[in-house]
Amino acid sequence: MDTNEPGWELYRSLLGVLDEGSLSGAARALGIAQPTVGRHVAALEKALGQALFTRSQAGLTPTEAALELRPHLQTLSATAAAIKRASSGTRDAVAGTVRITASEVVGVEVLPPILARLAENHPGLAVELVLSNQVQDLLRREADIAVRMTTPRQESLIARRVAGIVVGLHAHRGYLDRHGTPRTDDELQQHRIIGYDKETAYIRAMSKSLGPMRRDRFSLRTDSDLAQLAAIRAGHGIGICQVGIARRDKQLVRVMPRRYSWTLDTWVTMHEDLRHSARCKAVFDALVEGLGRYAPSDSVTR
Template structure:
């Protein structure tokens, strides 16, 4: 095996895996299709085994290619992190910071925080990655992450900023049509919005509350944004953040004394980035903005809900 394989070969390999064809990879990378083909052929020759087989639907990765994919993705993340670090050098706050967050936090909560951040630092660029998967900060898949689980790695700086409160909600139009449940047992007669697949969150929540299995939901989707949209469209009853529901006077919280969940929320960054201006100001902005959001979901002073 050739130990001096250039990164551009692995980059083309990863792009073919992602796009499914040489033409797609070429478009994604801004190179010609013959160049992408030469990169794959050169990589296969250097490695000593085939990476793809041809079919009518495109290129099918071999077992060896699939085994190499995670390593190529790590190389891609490291190369992107290197570029972000290089762009940030100079006076003041500049360069690119990559933030990873869940779908709901990324769509509903972070945009105004990012807008204020860029108003304060016009030279700062932001890459926002929306995923419910915990991205690996040690592998530099992101610079900063908003997580709903406590990080375990010692090399990470983690700040617990509070608990996001969740509750059952429905649109008032739905309640006018179908009635308002007075007990948890009455939920069985209503249209419930929930997940299509059982998740670790569902299993953990079910230990404390009578949450249905996926089969018990009348409307099922594993996309959190879609669930929120279904609640807002008066399709049924579902779980959403109390702070988000309070933005819409038409959303009504149900059974607050009987159903309440919380998600511990953390802002996490690799410790090597603590003195990097672009990451430091972003880290602080996320803490301040998310703490304000969490506070909006807390019970009013002197009340229990």
């Protein structure tokens, strides 16, 4: 193995190739020339003393060694991004970059007016918004602040429960006009139901309260909450929607509210190391206040 310590740019190029699947894709994503990416990978293979890809006419296939490096590279990348965000503003100024992660529906339907108000109050702030139903790791600094629908379990986090967001069955008024409004589970089974594709631990935990809301009964199956919401709005059938979202749309009608109602605890969390960052505190407080207005609830500090 080469005694020279490989620089971050070599690891960055390797992660780019792993993510994009090719030298050209990595070059486009990183904004550098393709030959440069190739040189970086070759230099890293020499430094580590092992092949990272097998090369064929079909392209590059990562070796086991490269795949083992991937989680470490992702941690390096997240740390480098966090360092860049930290250096984007001074500690006491509400300016610079803050990275927020939230679910698809919350990011698209709930956060935009909150972030717009935040931008008016603090024009020096730049927000990076990551929409994913996967939980981003705040300890690895994949994001600065997270809006989560599950109770945080990790230590070293500042977490505040801000709301209990109620979800229930909804349908477009036009669909109900054409097909009628179900009043019982037997009637509900006669309707087109929009639901999940893959069963999750959360769905299994609430299975007893789902009634006929089972995968084999769904006429449209998707794990995208946004796709489910779009289908409800298009009049495809009956599906699960946040009550706060439906309340803003007169065409969405809640169905069987006494039978189907679930509450999602909503938390705003950030790493405790950021508690003294003025920009992170401003964003954290804005999210707590805005989400509290969206779904009023007694806040509980942890």
